[in-house]
Each structure stands twice: as structure tokens, then as C-alpha cells.
Amino acid sequence: MTRPYIISIEGPIGAGKTTLARRLAATLQASLILEKPEDNAFLPDFYRQTGGALATELQFLLQRQTQWQAAPADNPYIISDYSVYKDEIFTPLTLSPHELQLFRQIKAELHYQPTPADLLIFLDAPLATLQERILSRARPYEQKLDGSYLAKVQQAYQDWRRLYPAPCLDINTGQLDFVREARHNENLIKTVKYHLNIIEE
Template structure:
């Protein structure tokens, strides 16, 4: 499938895997618009990292409504003539909710999610980036966002496991699974071109890209 044939590409993966950086670069390369998460706009996020139990529900609700609004705006655009690259699937929102919310909070969240999810636009390609937890921690450390310093190995492990289970059964769009441990698609042109070639050569519903050391 030619790269110009994709109208809406989404890049997903756990915290620190490089999805936003790659989404920006891919959007620039394809000369299309980007739809990116805005975590800095969430007034509860820093508090959540300090006290997850107290601020999980507020943090999760803010992100849910923020993502829904972004996708509503996308749905109102002309998807036949306007192309996008995003760095989130709405379906990933419940993965975080199940890791952080207490039982009653989760029930409330899921009721709202089921009501709002109908506004989500489905991509025609999802790129799922994977990397080991130690790699994620190193990348989080290097980008040096103070409030992320408290993210634990255990949380990232559980998050990565949640992503793996989710994408194991994912079939809503063609899926390209990329092992991003030994790739630097942001700075290495060879790695980035390899990704582009795999996107262009996608056939069927699932493909893999794994470049070792």
C-alpha cells in the first residue's frame, strides 16, 4: 500500500517508547497534520505522579475528555482530503485506567468511556512500538521531565504487559508491530527509511519489524 494511501496513521506504545517523536517526524515527512496528546495541559498529572491513589480518577477523566475532544475535531474534518498522524488510540485509555483506578472509580470511568467512545475515529494503520522496561526507564531519564522521575519499574512493566495483551487481539486496523529497542528512528535515517518501507509494503492485517543489534 502506497504511503500516500493512508489517511490516518496512529503510533502507540508505553511511556518512553518514542511514539510522539516518531509521530512528529512521520507527519513532517508525509507533509500531513499531526494529532498529539497534550499531557502538559493536564493539571492533575504532576499530582498523580506524587500521589497516584488520590489523583488517579481526575487525571484519567481529564485525559479521556481531552482525547475525545481531539478525535471529535478529527471526525469533523474531511478525512478523504486531509491526512493525519497521531500518537494515541482512544482504546489505550482504559489500559491506564485499569492500572490506576479503584473498583468503584473504574466502574464510573468505564460507563463514561463506553458512552463517549462512539466519537472516536478509527485509523487505517496502527504502529505499535515495543521496548523492554529498562530501555523505557533509560529514555524517560534522558528526556528529563521532573514529574516522570517517580515512574516505577513495576508500573512500566504492568503497563507494557497491558499493551501486549491489548495488541495481541487487536484487529480494528492493520497493525505494524515494531521492536524499538535497537532502533532510533528519530535520529537515524536508515532506521526511519526502514520503517517507511515496511509501512509501504504492508499487506494484510499484521506485520512485524524487528531490527537486532
């Protein structure tokens, strides 16, 4: 393969995507692409349910477009803490039909078509665990996140995962504490490397 292998990590808010992405990137000496919700000025209003859903999604789309256009091509691996299909999970959930139509028109005009992951890692955890992690990390813009919205997000992710057609590694992070347990982290890294070897053969 002449381009880098792309490993993307997906899953609902609080599943551990960014933590795992950082650890994999350090282990594989990979280029790292991280979503930056703190740079999205519209996200706090959206979480407070005071509007801004379309602006929020468009801001993320522009951010992702910029990140993937700037992705280095001289590293064997690129690790991202989101998949290139993330808007397909969120926009039907957050936008009205007219807003969704406009979003898709703008996306088409931007020619947003980054290369899909060679390996997707799908993280999930019980809803209560996700809520606990979101509260414990104390990001101000997440503290107004409604529990019913989080449940809808998790369901949307699970529905999307069932239809995902490419190679995917499923991990329940409610049962695997790779943040605090060194053994869990080592086993997870070994598992990812094993699946990468299969793809690279």
C-alpha cells in the same frame, strides 16, 4: 475512502510514539494529533502516587474527545501518537472497580467513539531502554514515575496488543534507532508506506 486514513501509534511510555508521529506527519504531510500530558494538571500527583487516578483519566478522555472532534477531514492522512483505545489499556490498571465503572459511564455519556485507526503502529522496547529514555528526556512530571508501574504498563500494552484485531505494524524500538540513525528512519518510513499501500488498495 472519503474520510482521511488514520494511522495511530501506540506503545508504553518512552517507546518513541511522539517522535515517530511527528516524522510520519512531516513525510506524509498529514494532520497531526498529539497527546498533551503536560496539559493534564492531575498527572504529576498520579505519578507521585498521591492520588488523582480518576481525575487524570477523565482529563485525558476530555482532551482526546476535543482533539478528535476537531480533527480535519480535508487531509488524506491523520497521524496520532495514541490510539482511540488508550483508556481501555490504562483505566483497568489505574482505577478501582468503582472508579472504572464511573469512568465508563461518563465516557458513554460523552459518546466518545472516534474512528479507529486504519493502521496501528505498535512500538515497544526493553524495560531498561524505556526507563533510560524517560530519564533522559527529563520531563519533570515523569521523574517520579515508579519502575514497577512502568513494568505493569508495558505488560498491559503487550496483553492488549495480542488481542488487537485490526492491521498492526509491530516495531521494536530497542533495536531500531530512528531518532539518531538516518538509515533506520528511512527504512521505517518505507515500511509504513508499504503497509499503507496495502490498506489503500
